[in-house]
Amino acid sequence: MAGLDLAVQPGEFLSLVGPSGCGKSTALRLVAGLAAPSEGRIQWDGGDRPRPGDIGFVFQEPTLMPWARVLANVTLPLKLGGTGRAEVERRARDALALVGLDGVERAFPRELSGGMRMRVSIARALVMRPRLLLMDEPFAALDEITRLKLNDDLLALWAERGLAVLFVTHSVYESVYLSNRVAIMAARPGRIVADLAVTAPYPRDAAFRHGAAYGTACAEVSAALGRAMAA
Structure with a gap:
């Protein structure tokens, strides 16, 4: 990665989308303190280090x-x-x-x-x-019915707890459904090339998935991802 600049606001649901190898999982590990940046820094509410328990991490596998x-x-x-x-x-x-x-x-x-x-x-x-929940493709290995159900349950938890969520996914459709913001990464070097707001209101449900606003947002994220992959 080079020049990665990303801010997550309190209570925000932000998804990272990008091609394999662009550094999405690495970005989460850096935020969690599981890896150290070679340059630059991770800043937390004006300080350099989160307090114990401020961050929760959900990996690709349940571990x-x-x-x-x-x-x-x-x-x-x-x-x-x-x-x-x-x-x-x-x-x-x-x-x-x-x-x-x-x-x-x-x-x-x-x-x-x-x-x-x-x-x-x-x-x-x-x-x-935690105040920030990091999720690294947690639903990727699940069947579609289970994945959709867990998407809804995650949004309910997010709303109830007031968490900030940084969510990595390869699915444009999942990112748009869950997020109020989607950041697109490109590879070699890994960097943010687009930052798109999803302005549809919450709560979101099956009706949102079948609506015009969802289709438009998915098309915008898909186009940005296509440009990132060609960059």
Whole structure:
């Protein structure tokens, strides 16, 4: 990447779209502090470092501990952060309820569907009550019906929690449905080449997907992505 300049506002839902290898996942890792920039800096509300728990990360795969039950998987960040035992369990159960997984606390990941495992991963990211949620193509491996359902559930969570979300996807249609802003990246070097607002109001539903505004926005993002891939 070179000259990447991107700002995420409080409460914003911003998607990153671009060809494979342009640096979308790397950008998330830089924001999360999992990699260090070779130059420049990541700035957080006027400072250089977020506070513990400010950022939640949902990876492409659920990355759950297969030997641990659902509740133990979700409580892991709290335990590592030294949260008290009673608070750990209460917050983990609240996070699971948020993603619609009441009653599966004692299940093992192998007993869950792919969509349910991803919900556990989202609950684990939410349990720290982050201000910014980073999501790296979390629904790419799921079937279309599950993906659409999780899109709707994610928007409900976003609205309820007032999070800022930085969401990586290869799907133009997903980016437009979810976001109020879509940034387009080009490769070699990875950089932002377009920044488009999606002005359709929330809440969004199937009617929005079938409407003219959605089609127009998808066409705009698709055209910008085509230019990025040709750049």
